[in-house]
Amino acid sequence: MKTLFDKTSIGQLPVNNRFVRAAIADSTLDGYVNDSVVETYSKLASNGVGSIITGINLVDGEEQIMPVIGLCSDSFIPGHRRITGEVHKYDVKIIAQLVYIGSYAFIQGKNGGLVTLAPSSVSNLITGTLAREMRVSEIKLIQNKFAEAAKRAKEAGYDGVQIHAAHGFLLSQFLTPYYNRRTDHYGGSVENMARIILETYSLVRSAVDYNFPIWVKLNSTDGIPDGISNSDFLYVCHKLADMGVDAIEVSGNWSPLALKPGPYFKDAAEAVARENDVSVILTGGNRKFSEMTEILNTTKIGFFGLARPFARDPSLISRFKRECEQEAM
Numbered sequence: 480m481k482t483l484f485d486k487t488s489i490g491q492l493p494v495n496n497r498f499v500r501a502a503i504a505d506s507t508l509d510g511y512v513n514d515s516v517v518e519t520y521s522k523l524a525s526n527g528v529g530s531i532i533t534g535i536n537l538v539d540g541e542e543q544i545m546p547v548i549g550l551c552s553d554s555f556i557p558g559h560r561r562i563t564g565e566v567h568k569y570d571v572k573i574i575a576q577l578v579y580i581g582s583y584a585f586i587q588g589k590n591g592g593l594v595t596l597a598p599s600s601v602s603n604l605i606t607g608t609l610a611r612e613m614r615v616s617e618i619k620l621i622q623n624k625f626a627e628a629a630k631r632a633k634e635a636g637y638d639g640v641q642i643h644a645a646h647g648f649l650l651s652q653f654l655t656p657y658y659n660r661r662t663d664h665y666g667g668s669v670e671n672m673a674r675i676i677l678e679t680y681s682l683v684r685s686a687v688d689y690n691f692p693i694w695v696k697l698n699s700t701d702g703i704p705d706g707i708s709n710s711d712f713l714y715v716c717h718k719l720a721d722m723g724v725d726a727i728e729v730s731g732n733w734s735p736l737a738l739k740p741g742p743y744f745k746d747a748a749e750a751v752a753r754e755n756d757v758s759v760i761l762t763g764g765n766r767k768f769s770e771m772t773e774i775l776n777t778t779k780i781g782f783f784g785l786a787r788p789f790a791r792d793p794s795l796i797s798r799f800k801r802e803c804e805q806e807a808m
């Protein structure tokens with residue numbers, strides 16, 4: 480029987496257990512890592528989580544008006560080294576999450592004059608921002624920024640990077656028919672809608688070594704009528720798995736589901752794990768040790784992402800360990 484405390488590997492990355500701290504954005508006013516951010520990661524690592532996905536790191540300095548961490552120039556690297564140095568003291572792995580936000584984060588009129596980019600010029604359903612449709616040259620530019628940020632992450636000592644293609648951020652919007660109404664080769668068919676993500680993966684892969692882990696976080700559902708279909712989601716997963724992605728984190732539009740019993744995206748994650756030879760992290764609504772153990776032993780899902788439970792209780796792993804020991808008795 481498999482247990483949540485197995486020492487195993489996520490893709491090629493050895494980890495001490497199957498718990499992943501799912502990303503939680505870190506706030507900093509100027510984008511630089513500060514003491515409080517370092518302390519957050521130190522606390523998580525010292526309490527024994529297997530691996531940590533950082534909060535979003537901006538790949539483009541233009542978006543640095545957002546009060547979150549950046550990896551958009553070399554000047555950010557020393558701060559990130561503080562995080563990785565601290566986490567590695569505890570033999571815990573840490574993955575830098577990379578993001579281009581786009582229209583999702585900027586409330587109409589409050590974006591500091593930034594021209595907000597999106598697959599097509601439609602209003603953001605959350606922020607109301609009417610973005611401008613990206614030119615192909617802008618797509619290429621942002622893809623390169625992901626690759627450059629990945630190189631910086633590696634230089635800063637991270638154990639891998641995660642491309643954030645979920646939660647309505649730019650890359651995920653390309654997979655959402657409501658946001659992507661393009662008629663060029665980045666819109667229309669699923670092959671076209673997926674192109675930006677697959678190309679970004681390839682560019683990031685060539686920017687770092689073949690043995691540097693690259694994970695991708697994807698929405699299995701957008702929770703809107705014109706959202707990603709299950710078959711399109713599975714198509715992207717197949718493609719990424721074939722291209723050698725190290726792990727797929729299965730997420731979705733989690734916030735309206737907060738009051739529902741989780742895990743919210745188990746069926747989608749189960750299908751990805753069944754159909755592909757890739758490590759799958761199921762995130763969203765994981766709360767019960769016994770339920771995660773059951774999923775681990777009845778599906779091919781191997782890893783469990785938790786965000787809010789770690790925010791509430793950084794020593795969660797010790798509690799789970801006690802439950803594990805009680806079950807073994």
Ligand SMILES: Cc1cc2nc3c(=O)[nH]c(=O)nc-3n(C[C@H](O)[C@H](O)[C@H](O)COP(=O)(O)O)c2cc1C
Nearest residue numbers: 501502503504534535733762763764765785786787
């Ligand atoms: C305060 C907060 C900040 C978050 N920031 C991020 C983020 O930076 N990147 C990301 O991919 N997800 C982010 N999430 C979503 C979580 O990673 C996770 O997908 C979601 O909370 C569902 O998991 P949970 O039920 O374990 O909390 C955030 C969630 C919360 C509550």
